[in-house]
Amino acid sequence: DGGITQSPKYLFRKEGQNVTLSCEQNLNHDAMYWYRQDPGQGLRLIYYSQIVNDFQKGDIAEGYSVSREKKESFPLTVTSAQKNPTAFYLCASSIFPGEDYEQYFGPGTRLTVT
Amino acid sequence: AQSVTQLGSHVSVSEGALVLLRCNYSSSVPPYLFWYVQYPNQGLQLLLKYTSAATLVKGINGFEAEFKKSETSFHLTKPSAHMRDAAEYFCAVSENTDKLIFGTGTRLQVFP
Numbered sequence: 549d550g551g552i553t554q555s556p557k558y559l560f561r562k563e564g565q566n567v568t569l570s571c572e573q574n575l576n577h578d579a580m581y582w583y584r585q586d587p588g589q590g591l592r593l594i595y596y597s598q599i600v601n602d603f604q605k606g607d608i609a610e611g612y613s614v615s616r617e618k619k620e621s622f623p624l625t626v627t628s629a630q631k632n633p634t635a636f637y638l639c640a641s642s643i644f645p646g647e648d649y650e651q652y653f654g655p656g657t658r659l660t661v662t
Numbered sequence: 663a664q665s666v667t668q669l670g671s672h673v674s675v676s677e678g679a680l681v682l683l684r685c686n687y688s689s690s691v692p693p694y695l696f697w698y699v700q701y702p703n704q705g706l707q708l709l710l711k712y713t714s715a716a717t718l719v720k721g722i723n724g725f726e727a728e729f730k731k732s733e734t735s736f737h738l739t740k741p742s743a744h745m746r747d748a749a750e751y752f753c754a755v756s757e758n759t760d761k762l763i764f765g766t767g768t769r770l771q772v773f774p
Binding site: 591640650 | 671694696698703705706707708711752762764767
């Protein structure tokens, strides 16, 4: 069964700690994306990757980091520099990068930092 | 710069009534437009997409949307709402890039 897996579904951390969110896809998609969702703000792009070992900053990359060492994996690290990290994080992928290719989304990880 | 505006953060309808969710876009070139649905605490699922092949686009779950260039709109409709349609709906635009710009979403409530 092909799809995108995000783990864990709920994550709790203390302020000042780095935390890594997992995203794995078995769709053989080239492009992967990370979004942050806050109530009333829609989805905002954090980072995206069109190919292995390459990634670009999105609109709100400050305080986040990513890696793309394997085609199927695109982990996101929320660093202590992110001022307001509590949010719902969504990972997505598309078969190719491009404006007409739909993005497939994972189930999301809800991060709470106290 | 491209952008998307969804009018109405909340829409309420009775079961069996028409659903109309509004989306207006701003784009300097013909855009690609998408509607996604999100059920509580889940990811987004594609409902339909416009890629210039036809102005009336049919999607899953009985939804459809019409691209109107003169009005820069891409409103989502469904003739008869069902309880299971209650969710949040997002309109998104992409223009010459591989990035999607999302609207702020519309939460649809369906009353029995």
